[in-house]
Structure formats: structure tokens, C-alpha cells
Amino acid sequence: MLTVIGAGFPRTGTSSMKAALERLGFGPCHHMFDVGSDPDRARRWAPLANHDTVPEWDHVLEGFRSSVDWPASFFWRELAAAYPEAKVVLTVRDPYSWFASMRSLISNGPTRLQAENLAPEMAGLAANMETTRPLLERMIREMLGSDSPFGVVPDEKDSILAFEQHTATVKESLPPERLLVFDVREGWEPLCRFLGVDVPAGEPFPHLNDSKVMQESIDRLMQGENIGLPFHPAG
Numbered sequence: 001m002l003t004v005i006g007a008g009f010p011r012t013g014t015s016s017m018k019a020a021l022e023r024l025g026f027g028p029c030h031h032m033f034d035v036g037s038d039p040d041r042a043r044r045w046a047p048l049a050n051h052d053t054v055p056e057w058d059h060v061l062e063g064f065r066s067s068v069d070w071p072a073s074f075f076w077r078e079l080a081a082a083y084p085e086a087k088v089v090l091t092v093r094d095p096y097s098w099f100a101s102m103r104s105l106i107s108n109g110p111t112r113l114q115a116e117n118l119a120p121e122m123a124g125l126a127a128n129m130e131t132t133r134p135l136l137e138r139m140i141r142e143m144l145g146s147d148s149p150f151g152v153v154p155d156e157k158d159s160i161l162a163f164e165q166h167t168a169t170v171k172e173s174l175p176p177e178r179l180l181v182f183d184v185r186e187g188w189e190p191l192c193r194f195l196g197v198d199v200p201a202g203e204p205f206p207h208l209n210d211s212k213v214m215q216e217s218i219d220r221l222m223q224g225e226n227i228g229l230p231f232h233p234a235g
Contacts, residue, residue, distance in 0.1 A: 002061060002083045004029075004195065006068030007076035007170050008091030009143070009163060011101040013184030014069035017091055019206035020188070021066045024197050030067040035132055042128040045071050049134035057082045071132070074139045080174065087195065089180045090170045095160045106153050 004026050006017060018029040035042050044060045047053045048071070057079065061067060068091070072079065080088055129136070140146055144162045146154035171181065180194040187205040192198060 001058070002065065002067060002079060002086045004066035005076055005079045005083065005086050005088045006066070006073050006091060007080075007088050007179075008068070008073055009098065009166060010070050010073075011098055011105060012091035012093050013207075014073075014091060015208045016184045016206050017068045017089065017182075019208060020184075020191060021068070023200060023203075023206065024192065024195060026066040026195070028064050028066075030061055030064040030072050031069045032071065033069075034064075035071065036125050036128050039124070039128050039131070042131040045135055046131050048075070049132075049138050070139055071135055074143060076170065077173065080178075087180070088170070088174055088178055089182050089191070089194070090167065091182055091184065092167055093183060095163045098163060099156050099159050102159065103153050103156075 004021055006014060008014060010032065014031060018031045021027060021029045035045055048055055048060075055075070055078065061072070067073070067079070076088065080086065140148065140154065143166065144154050144159050146158065148154045170179065180190065182191060184205065184207065188199045
């Protein structure tokens with residue numbers, strides 16, 4: 001059962017949030033990584049591409065105590081209703097730096113997954129992402145207002161407008177005592193205060209460089225290394 005729901009877009013520090021929530025005892029934390037690395041998890045999410053599907057959230061998110069990043073954050077409203085005691089964290093960042101990070105993600109992630117002669121480790125990730133491709137396209141279409149094919153960078157102006165509108169919608173939809181609007185650069189204190197836990201003594205907040213880790217990991221996977229998929233296809 002979820003106790004913390006991430007409502008932020010990908011590339012808003014969601015990998016850092018995953019690490020932070022798990023460090024604070026709210027793990028395991030579901031992230032797009034779990035979809036890319038687990039074919040069973042990908043199959044659980046795939047039916048949600050259909051608007052008529054009524055999710056069994058306890059099944060889709062079985063084993064997780066928190067969630068961040070797409071696909072879970074796309075369904076933040078539904079998850080907030082399904083788990084009324086859960087708190088919601090909306091991760092935010094500068095919209096222009098967010099779009100630059102999204103552009104890098106799309107250019108270095110989905111595009112390279114379509115290459116021929118993928119290493120077995122990379123092929124598994126590609127297959128799982130293909131399983132959820134209709135859902136990913138639904139999310140891009142509905143959240144970013146883009147009909148761009150999977151792997152094509154959407155329009156910058158429209159994407160930033162969608163990002164800002166999403167932030168406003170989440171703020172307007174939830175009571176302040178249930179919602180934290182959080183920039184990971186703020187560190188432990190606001191997050192721990194909101195969740196009612198102690199700040200880890202002498203431990204820095206886990207600021208992860210998603211773009212760098214993702215690119216380096218894809219390079220190694222393309223070379224045939226088995227590295228356990230330690231990167232997040234969306235972060």
C-alpha cells in the first residue's frame with residue numbers, strides 16, 4: 001500500500017526522490033526503472049493505455065510503499081483517491097532546465113533503444129519499454145499535448161506550458177496539509193518535516209545526476225556489459 005505518492009513529471013529529480021524515500025523508510029519506491037527492468041511489472045502497467053481499464057492499484061504497485069516518476073505520477077489523482085492516507089510530493093524544477101533534460105532523455109534513451117543488434121541486457125529493456133509503449137504515448141499525448149511518435153522530442157513551448165499547468169493543477173487539487181511542493185535542491189529538511197521523520201544525521205541528500213548516469217549506463221549496455229540496469233529510463 002502506498003504511503004507516499006510522487007506527482008512530479010519525469011526529470012524533476014525523481015531518481016533522487018526514490019533514493020531519499022527509500023533511505024527514510026518509505027521503500028521500495030516505484031520508478032520507471034522498475035518497469036524497464038521487470039517484464040512482469042511492464043505487463044501490469046500495459047493495460048492502462050486503455051482509458052476504460054479500471055486499475056487494481058494494489059496489484060499494479062504490489063510490493064511498493066511509495067512511487068515517483070511516470071507511469072505512476074501520471075495517475076497521481078487516481079492514486080491519491082485510492083490511497084487517501086498517503087501524502088503527495090510534487091517535485092518541481094525550472095521549466096526550461098526540465099525541458100532540456102527531457103530532450104536529452106529522449107535523444108539518448110528511446111532513440112537508442114530502437115537500434116539494431118542490441119546487447120541482450122539492452123534488448124530486455126527495449127522489450128519492456130515496447131510493452132508499455134502505448135501507455136507511454138498516452139502519457140506524452142495527454143500530459144504534454146503532443147502527438148509526436150515515441151522517441152521524438154515534443155515542442156518546447158507546448159511542453160513547458162504543460163509542465164506549468166500540471167504544477168498548478170496539482171496545487172489546486174490537494175489540501176496543503178497533504179501536499180509538498182518540493183525541489184530536491186532543498187535537501188532533507190522540508191521532506192522529512194512533511195513526512196514526519198528525522199533528518200538522517202550527517203548524511204547528504206542523494207542528488208543523482210540522472211542524465212549522466214543514464215548515458216553512461218546505455219553506453220555500457222550497448223557494449224554488452226551486464227550492469228543490472230542501474231539507470232532510470234525516465235528520471
